[in-house]
Amino acid sequence: MTKPLRIALAGLGTVGGGVIRLIDANNALIARRAGRPIEIVAISARDRAKDRGVDLSRFAWVDDTTALAHHDDADVVVELIGGSDGPALALARSTLAAGKGFVTANKAMIAHHGLELARAAEKAGAALKFEAAVAGGIPVIKGLREGAAANEIARVYGILNGTCNFILSKMEAEGRDFAEVLAEAQALGFAESDPTFDIDGIDAAHKLSILSSIAFGTQPAFGDVVASGIRHVIAADIAEAAALGYRIRLLGIAEDSPHGLFQRVHPHLVPVSHPLAHVTGATNAVVAEGNFVGRLLFQGAGAGDGPTASAVVADLIDIARGEFGPAFAMPADALASHAPADSGDRRARAYVRFTVTDKVGVLAEIAAAMRDAGVSIESLIQRGAMPDGSVLVAIVTHEGPERSVAQALEKLRGSQSLVGQPMWMHILS
């Protein structure tokens, strides 16, 4: 047994505690698999006094988190502080500049600063790994970077936010509305007290930009991801989708096309025959479509201390084995820079649900707007009045450019017939 891989750990929240517990529990097994032990030697967190349920006295305590980068006994720094900038980014920069390996679960930081950090890692010949940043315990970065590496990827997409999937599948199972289920998810600890990052699709967009970079060999470009969340999905949308043979899931999708690279996070209608339609609860799942391998699916727990710790320690095992290379699957300078594609060029089938007043001519007005914008309607369902007297009209379009749907909705903007905003969702092909 050669000398241990020595870890300095920054951040002792849920995941940090999980990493310590995992290394304690599976220590001998990890040493057999990695070829040498993995040992935590130093730790740092905001509050030294807090009881975290694990014995911390055996580790050196470092008050200044950034100083972990220069802790002489450590080979690798594990960053579990979070936040795209601030102490996490400072620690990443100093660790890599010091030529040490850096492992993180920080999706926001990698989405925003991944390219800079990858360059720094290459310059120093150090490892930069972030499996835990996307889809928790699921080895999907490895799956793309290595498992599917022989393929040109046409699309990578999936359920990247467990909170949203928990809420949507609960709405689906119980026929309840968004706000009610969100409140329950918050009470159960499945959703944050400020749930914006999750439910507005920002968390999923961070993850998507990372997957996209690895799949397509492009520079991570979080700013190019168009994102909307699940706030405006109502129980009736789920019921209409079900009647049409679909389930609603918040999907992140990155897709190569003649128009460029589309990167987007939106609620989608997923055909019940598709495996993602059967992913319920806080589970995550990612699909990659390769030109030789076809459709690959990776599924598992997308969050939680155990799964996230599993991904962090998998990265450490790779480093202990010496099995690591460029973070984004190819050298940073080989990553292409892309102008984002215009969503309007994307061709797809769409679901649009209008909430309208119950009066003569409303349907004609909607149909005319669709016709004038060149949108071809595949099916339309109108249901009797809701408790407040309004009526739902759900439309599924034939495949066409998204620009046309946007134009139709623009024509209808401000119409006295509409109650609130129409809900537009894409249909997964």
Place this chain on the structure above:
Amino acid sequence: MTKPLRIALAGLGTVGGGVIRLIDANNALIARRAGRPIEIVAISARDRAKDRGVDLSRFAWVDDTTALAHHDDADVVVELIGGSDGPALALARSTLAAGKGFVTANKAMIAHHGLELARAAEKAGAALKFEAAVAGGIPVIKGLREGAAANEIARVYGILNGTCNFILSKMEAEGRDFAEVLAEAQALGFAESDPTFDIDGIDAAHKLSILSSIAFGTQPAFGDVVASGIRHVIAADIAEAAALGYRIRLLGIAEDSPHGLFQRVHPHLVPVSHPLAHVTGATNAVVAEGNFVGRLLFQGAGAGDGPTASAVVADLIDIARGEFGPAFAMPADALASHAPADSGDRRARAYVRFTVTDKVGVLAEIAAAMRDAGVSIESLIQRGAMPDGSVLVAIVTHEGPERSVAQALEKLRGSQSLVGQPMWMHILS
């Protein structure tokens, strides 16, 4: 760009042709991802004259396959001949002895000789990789060896044979019997003219013994896998299972337990709420249950030239990147040797279907045999007579040791009441 990784390719069947086509098609992308080009330099197959639809004139032709091991221009030999022994094994031995990397899709050879070859690879410091040997294009060996490496694995199981899953899901969708669907699968090229290896579970057992070794850190031991296939599943079993909330799948399962390591391939009843129940057609899927990551699922195409070539070239990319280590996740000498566990000790719920004569007292006879063996019955369905006058009795037991079910069936052996063998299937918990 550093110097290319040069490949000698043995075997030019479907998969061999796929590897050539993939490297041709994705050549520039592979070089960007691998850090250097991957080039085929020499080939060997039985019949030089055969038209394979690809231009072979650019490669050196070698008549004696074993001589590829000593082809001076090659860094790695890719073996796609097949067969557990014979030329494939001779080539593996000479390649590794010559200190060159060896990549194969040959599950039978790895199941039978994996330990010997892993030792030879380590001695030579050469790569031995076989992602394509299990579940075709799905990076499940990588998923276990690396992605889930931080976890103690409790169970690894899955749908490992596409032919059987194709047949079972077609029987399920169309209510037809095994023999008829097999004949159709053969006509369509989804089943071999001699389908024994597939439908009797031997192919799945090869794959399971490889997965099991990596998951549990044990020496691959194909001889310890207990296997039966799908030959005796009838349409009525599928219907009874459906009525009880299950679908029938041929599963390979390796499970760690206080009694030792169980390795088995049998048709199972899978609850419809489980993702494997939704895997249809020739698709493969593998589940690993880790003590921190929870349940991970990997799903995709389990066979075919494209997916298999994708896995072969993924191995080559790992080698080109220098990211490889011990083939079975830990050094061969660290792999434990295990006496196989006794199936009788395994506790599970079971499905047993009897075909019986339509006369008084048959049910009492079966019920008495179950009682005497200590098998507790959870539910029993008896259906009216089949066209030949026989009657089906389907029983689901409570959880208990498999030994008891075996004893009950032993008591009933030779009974005049039974028409043919009872069908015993395990229920996935």
